[in-house]
Amino acid sequence: MFGKRLEIFRLFGFPIRVDLSWLLILFMVTYSLASGYFPANHPGMPGSAYWAMAFVAAIGLFLSILFHELAHSLVGRHYRLPIDGITLFIFGGVAEMREEAESPRVEFLMSAVGPVASAALALLFFYFRHLTEQYEVNRALELIFYYLGFMNMILALFNLVPAFPLDGGRMFRSILWAVKKDFDWATRVAAKIGWGFGWLLIGYGAFTLAGGNSFGGLWYILIGFFLKQASSMSEQQVVLKKRLEKTKVADLMQRQFVQVDPEVTLEQLQRELAGREVYPQLPVVAAGRLVGFLPLGKLEGLSREHWLHGRVEQFTDRDFQKISIAPGESAWAALEAMKGGPWGQLFVVEGDRLLGVISANDLLSWVRAKSG
Ligand SMILES: [Zn+2]
Structure with a gap:
């Protein structure tokens, strides 16, 4: 799934890596904040100040994603699932599990903790924003806190969509798995929804693109393709595993x-x-x-x-x-x-x-x- 990766540091013993594609998204996020969000909400500053604010906000966003993945990884480790590390890449982050959870309960807890961590961060950042506003600390800081609060809320909500392999899709799979006691079936159903949601994003992206927003449109299309791809891959893996398990x-x-x-x-x-x-x-x-x-x-x-x-x-x-x-x-x-x-x-x-x-x-x- 990844091209060239770089280990940047270790956190709680987990190697934290960045895929080269991450540099592209770091630049795109910084650029869009420096040219749109900050100038629009805090006019009259020099261009370099906007770039500095944008860079701080972008790094804050990626630390938030890291926090989300770290939550998955720590719960995974608690249940003795081998975690190879965390990788940041163009579509966010991923905690790399080598094995599937052994029970629906573990899978549910491990997936749910991600959106919970992001929602908690969102509340924290909104609170910081409230404080900076109340005491008129600094307008730039206020904007950064608001942006991070908003993005963490989006992260929490987007990940709750029951489309495998998003966290919500994993939670949904674990529920199906618990009810029917059939892991393969549960994976196939959750993966189908992931596949459908992928197409939905692609369609929405095409619509947005036609409406003139080329950046947003392309972005939805890319994420849609990625989800569609990832969901069919996990479905194939389940089928493959089943075949290989039945063969001596x-x-x-x-x-x-x-x-x-x-x-x-x-x-x-x-x-x-x-x-x-x-x-x-x-x-x-x-x-x-x-x-x-x-x-x-x-x-x-x-x-x-x-x-x-x-x-x-x-x-x-x-x-x-x-x-x-x-x-x-x-x-x-x-x-x-x-x-x-x-x-x-x-x-x-x-x-x-x-x-x-x-x-x-x-x-x-x-x-x-x-x-x-
Ligand atoms: Zn997650």
Whole structure:
């Protein structure tokens, strides 16, 4: 989903990253505030003052979004959901969860806390605005507080729309899930609404565009596309997960694969492998037993001396358990195991007997063939 990201700092242990697209939105928000909102409400100031106010307000907006995502992340952590961090990007922010919540209650709490956090911030900023106005502190500050109060209210309300994957859509899904006890069904329904809401925004954007407001119109269209895309993706993921859960590793593994004897010299190995398709972690098998694996990456840049006299044994990693899976496990479990490690492939073993090999590519081409 993201292009180049930059970690800017850590907050409560969560890495906070910005996607490059965020710089664009930071500029656009600052520009629109400096050229519209501030001059209109506080006339007679020099241009540089408007840019300074606009920049402070824009940063305040992104800190507010961060606060919203932090609320999600802290509740997630409380329920032991792995959170990879928070990323700010063109459409706001996202707390990256690696897993779905284990129960409807956790999903509901975790999603609801976001809009609640934004609503609380809105009230706080409106109160600050009231104070600055009452004591006539500073007109610019008053405008900044009003803007932040207003934007946080919009954030709270927009996120409450029951369109998956917005927070409201997640809350709605958790309710459906609790009522029908069917997570997949609940996801499909909530995702359909998200998809519909996406189209609604696109339609509204086109209407606004036709009315002459090109910036606002384009913005709605972009957000609409993003929502539509995100909702169909989560629906597909649920379908994919279901298919993979129902399929056993033994049904998808490759039974034909190149394996190598530990006694072989690297030179012989090179000759044997020439022109053959092999897995990057080559199984090392002696007397019918798996003894380890040879990560081919290890052989890169070896001296000529090594190539001539080195044997496979010397470069074999004997801990093959860490890249193994049992034939009866589900294909989903295999995918999860591959995601967690650096290998991209697994040995399918029973004890130390190697039955087959399965790679992320094998899984993906199977899924593609099924859905094509
Ligand atoms: Zn949220």
